[in-house]
Amino acid sequence: MPYPLDAAAVRAWCGLALEALGRQRERIDAINVYPVADGDTGTNLYLTLESATRAVEAAFDGHASTGTAPCLADAIGAMAHGALIGARGNSGTIVAQLLRGMTEVLAAGGGADGGPEALRSALRRAAASTYEAVAHPVEGTVLTVATAAATAAEAAAGDAAAVARAAHDGARTALKATPAQLAVLGRAGVVDAGGCGLVALLGALADALSGEATAAPVALRADAPLPEAGGREATRHEVDGCADADEDGPAFEVIYLLEADDAAVARLRTRLDALGDSLVVVGGDGLWNVHVHTDDAGAAVEAGIEAGRPYRIAITHFGGAARTREPELAARAVVAVVPGAGLAGLCAEAGATTVSVRPGEPPASGELVQAIRQAHAREVMLLPNDPDLRHTAAAAAEQARTEGVRVALIPTRSAVQGIAALAVHEPDRSFDEDVVAMTAAAGATRYAELAVAERQSWTMAGVCQAGDVLGLIDGDVAVIGAELAATAMTVLDRMLSAGGEMVTLVLGDGVPAALAERLEQHVRERYLAVDTVVYEGGQHAAPLLIGVE
Known part of the structure; x- marks a missing residue:
């Protein structure tokens, strides 16, 4: 029995997609031959969908706490956002963009329309958005599979379930052709790994809307290697939809x-x-x-x-x-x-x-x-x-x-x-x-950090007020001060009183280099045999990290 494309369907889609990628993860990893043959495309896609699924469940939990139910826009938006923040690798990043493209259509007007025409438009926008995200698109990759799915969906008649099934079938057909489009796939005798993951994702969507299981998993191996069968080499900018399949690629x-x-x-x-x-x-x-x-x-x-x-x-x-x-x-x-x-x-x-x-x-x-x-x-x-x-x-x-x-x-x-x-x-x-x-x-490295108190509270060094500078040594608050440099000097003095040969200062995000210069001068003048090294750490939580060896 077909189901409407609504928030419940998105939730079911996530669960089925995660199950499908979990079953096929190792098989997809095994055919990952580029951008580098690191055997992680299936794993990256699984982790990406895992993050998307957590976000959708959080959206449902949030609405349940207020006695309401999420709409299609809430669910598909959560799925896309979860995939974005949890995307792994080339393929996971591209799938996150596909979901974002679908969201742009399905969340329009509050996400009330999840009918077949909306799904056709969503799949077309999803395919187009990946080409916009990839610096140097190339055919024979997940991009090709996404485009074929959208084309098949546009030609399909019937309800949303029929459109999803047509997209899945079109993707399967396109995936089989990828070894003839890129010689690197043909020589290895495998289909595109990212495209294979997308087929699993679309199959899960079709299952969620139709209530029926898809056919057997797609074959991952080409019928025969095709090193000269019309396929061309991926250039420096053409792998997994984007770049570089040669052995001397980036490190x-x-x-x-x-x-x-x-x-x-x-x-x-x-x-x-x-x-x-x-x-x-x-x-x-x-x-x-x-x-x-x-x-x-x-x-x-x-x-x-x-x-x-x-x-x-x-x-x-x-x-x-x-x-x-x-x-x-x-x-x-x-x-x-x-x-x-x-x-x-x-x-x-x-x-x-x-x-x-x-x-x-x-x-x-x-x-x-x-x-x-x-x-x-x-x-x-x-x-x-x-x-x-x-x-x-x-x-x-x-x-x-x-x-x-x-x-x-x-x-x-x-x-x-x-x-x-x-x-x-x-x-x-x-x-x-x-x-x-x-x-x-x-x-042998004692560690300290400076932080800014967010509220009044009791500490090992007494009561601090919001805005006070806290000096934590080995995890415990040891100093409470009003100013960053002075507090840092007090922390350094306490740490160096027990000896030390090297001070490491790691500056946080937005902390001026002048602070490091003041602290270096302080150490140089008071502890002649102690060296100081400074790094731009960029951390947000702590304005300064200190190490004493």
Whole structure:
């Protein structure tokens, strides 16, 4: 029995899509041959839809608490927003844009019309929007599959369920043709991985509206390799809808959410296009998801800082391991959770895969597991850099171990301890020796941070008022002051009274360099044998992080 395209149908769609991608995740990962053959397209799509599903459930819960029910606009808007903030990789980012394109149509006029004509228009807008988001579109990818789905939907008669089924069938047919459109697929004898995920997504939509199960999963292998059968090579700017399939491609994948206006994003696109490949920028209304492959991860993050406010920054170092069909794993890698853009760039330059967080939005264990996978190493050192992430990081490490990765959880409680641990990381020595050295370096680093009190409260140092500057040493409030520099000097004096050879200062977002100069001078004048190093961290929660070794 067909069902209307309403909020309940969107909720059912999310659940069915997540189930379908869960079943097919490993199969899709296995055929992922570009932009780099890192075998994560299925996983990225699953995580993207998982975020979308959580957002839809939150929308239903929010309405239930007020005794109301969400409309189509509420549900499809939540699905698109959840996919945007949780998008992973090229394919996940493109699917987020597809959902946003559908939302532009289905949420119009309050989302009351979920009929067949609205669905046709939504699928057409979804396909068109992906071409707008991708810097250098190419056929034979998920973009082609989306366009074929929209074309088939436009030709279909009947209700919304019939339109969705036609879109699914059109996508399946287009997917089978992708190996003949791109020689890189033909030689590997596989269909496009991102397109395969989109077929699963559309199949789930058809199931949600029709109440009937789809046919058997689509074949992932081409009938035969087609290296010369009309397919052309992907150029430097043409893979997964965008860029670069050659073995000498960029070294880093950089992804972040960005708060910025349209004009700034237009400039950002131009700059990132000159920096690298696989450029996809999706979103709107002030919030964007940015994805690029580049050799200069720091410059890609700095471009985001110039455009607006980047956060949830994830930098993956390909390291050449993912440039062949069967990637050779690196011996050892580091995964670090960092609180700011500057720290993300610093750790990435040191070879670490990073997960950047924003205040109040800690990473889930699934995000850390995915970062461990993306490190492409047999052994991984995991740096949580936050005491509140201990259990999350432990769960992620345990999950990764079940997948055959040897993971050591280094007990870093602050980013400055993570910097110290990363500085002594030596992948050429034995695993156990490296764990001991990194743990010892972190443990030998006392850490502090300055924060601004949001309200009156009791602390270990007495009662603070809203607006007071708090100096926390090893996690406890030790100093309450009225001014940032003076409070920082008091904190440094207390920490250095127990000795120390090196002071690390990590400046937060918007903190002037003059503060670092004052603190450097203070240390130099009072502690002659102590060196000071300063980093632009870009963290939002703490104006200053301090480490003493």
